[in-house]
Amino acid sequence: MPPSPHGDEGTSRPPLLEIVIPAYNEERRLPGGLLQLCAKLARMPFPTAVIVVDNNSTDRTAEIVRNWPRGPVAVRLIRCPAPGKGAAVRTGLLDTGAPFVGFVDADMATDLDAIDIAFGQLLSGERVVVGSRAHLDSHVENRHSKVRELGAFAFRALAGVLVRGVSDTQCGFKFFDGVLAREIAVLLRTSGFAFDVELLARCVGQGAAVKEIPVRWHDMPGSRFSPARHTFGIVMELGRIWLRLRARPRAAADPAWEPPLDPVGYP
Known part of the structure; x- marks a missing residue:
């Protein structure tokens, strides 16, 4: 009997929840993060699955996923040739088929116990549930420099528009x-x-409210973000989004993504 694409040999039920992990050169952080996520999902009382999107990695990221041991949580690999975390997340979401989906970072900086809260909110009727480090009940371990914190404050102000x-x-x-x-x-x-x-x-534009939930968040080493190098590109991206959301819908033949203006968006 061929292996089930949805988990171990004992079930062929499709997943109720699929989680996407965008990954770019994550051979160091992905094994531990994937182990944590699979352990968490294995305790769920329903079928789950994980999709790792390899975003043009030049290390062993894809090999790690291909060789991941089979278990109660299905783990599969897909590829995204377009650079950028946004393109990878988009590719992963479009490859899902479950009633509920999500995405998390490969470093698992957000404590995975928040999955229980997020899923409960979705079951209660919420359509978009996001972790918020700014929530009053969140616990955030932050080692960022004052310069980076100032940049984050400015970004939040622009994003809030x-x-x-x-x-x-x-x-x-x-x-x-x-x-x-x-x-x-x-x-x-x-x-x-x-x-x-x-x-x-775009979710808000479709009439879906965004539900923010508290999280436990740990500042993980290995960040690729540099305020000096990336601030201009981020401001330009926000400007493009502002223009795009106010423009008339483009023809279907137009590209669905734009190359990132540095950085690619990975933490």
């Missing part, structure tokens, strides 16, 4: 009604750091 009422657009922990996520993913064109802003803005 596009997604009003959301205090943290950038936490890499977001869950959705699956149908809504796939509908919105088709429209996404931002590939870099600010892709979350376009994603949430």
Whole structure:
């Protein structure tokens, strides 16, 4: 009997929840993060699956996923040739088919116990549930420099113009009604750091409220973000999003994504 694409040999039920992990050169952080996520999902009382999107990695990221041991949580690899975390997340969301979907960062900086809260909110009728480090009940371990904290404050102010009422657009922990996520993913064109802003803005534009939940968040080593090198590109991305959201819909033949203006958006 051929292996089930949805988990171990004992079940062929399709997943109720699929989680996407965008990954670019994550051979060091992915094994531990994937182990944590699979352990968490294995305790769920329903079928789950993980999709790792290899975003042109030049290390062993793809090999790690291909050789991942089979277990109660299905783990599969897909590739995204377009550069940028936004493009990778879009590719992963479009490859899902579950009623509920989400994405998390490979470093698992957000404590995975928040999955229980997010999924409960989705079951109660929320369509977009995101982790927020700015939530009053969140616990945030932050080792960022004062310069980076100032840059984050400025970004939140600009993002707030596009997604009003959301205090943290950038936490890499977001869950959705699956149908809504796939509908919105088709429209996404931002590939870099600010892709979350376009994603949430389009969800709000479809009439879906964004529910922010508290998280435990740990500042993980290995960040690729540099305020001096990346600030200009981020501001330009936000400007493109602002223009795009106010423009008439483009023809279907137009590209669905834009190359990132540095950085590619990975933490």
